Amino acid sequence: MYDIVIIGAGIAGMTAAIYARRAGKSVLVLETGVCGGQIVSALEVWNYPGFAKISGAKLTGEISHQMNNLGAELKYEEVLAVAKSDGGGFEVKTDEGEYACGAIIIATGTEPRKLSEKQAKDAGERPISHCATCDGALYKGKPVVVVGSGNTAKHEIKYLEGIAAKVYHIHHDEPIPKDAVAVFVAIGRVPATTVFKDLVDLDVDGYVVAGENCRTSCPGVFVAGDCRTKDVRQLVTAVADGAVAAGAALRYLG
């Protein structure tokens, strides 16, 4: 039995873990992907106070080190469901086990929006990437395609133009060129909250409904970071949410 289970080891979840551990609570952090979350792949962050410029990997590496040193337990497991338990508290089910806890902090962030069914079919067996800086080098001298029309797509195209033989640019739902060997998808991000849809209120876009106090519609369940309804989705607002959500969970546990 843990005092608090935090779902997601992005910058919001890790900050919540630091605050909860410093208050002496037992903390389990569950992460399905990379510790550090979406910012890990960013080569340069220019707006995190205290660092004129830092890579996402370095920044989150420091924070995870701090979290580990404080004694938060981190397990690489995907959360599949969360349910209220009979005696109060919650049961968290993962792909590897089940954990009981007194309070939950949802910090699952956002994930890249997937291709439409039609384009996914068109892509067939060709590799799909959501990160040109991570995977672009694999396609040196080969033709690739970027799907998307926003700033991220423009950034991906510029990056790939220095590597690939040709970079096609298509919009959502246009056919994927036959000779492109890989598909880079840059069509926005969506909240990773489907597993919580029966536990807490979500807005029409799937974000967990909560104000600045990070309280959800379910007592004992708090939310931090990009998966919450908010105006500004950035590192500093995710960090702030982590502290607020942990404080709210501590008060709830008494």
Ligand SMILES: Cc1cc2nc3c(=O)[nH]c(=O)nc-3n(C[C@H](O)[C@H](O)[C@H](O)COP(=O)(O)OP(=O)(O)OC[C@H]3O[C@@H](n4cnc5c(N)ncnc54)[C@H](O)[C@@H]3O)c2cc1C
């Ligand atoms: C390319 C890029 C560049 C950016 N640059 C900047 C910048 O320069 N400055 C800035 O302030 N912000 C920047 N941002 C935004 C910033 O990265 C986010 O606001 C911030 O990282 C959000 O943190 P988070 O902890 O809320 O979510 P995330 O970082 O998304 O972390 C959520 C974590 O939860 C995990 N998770 C999801 N579902 C489950 C589940 N069911 N079970 C277990 N774990 C789960 C995910 O694997 C992930 O690791 C950038 C974002 C991107 C993508």
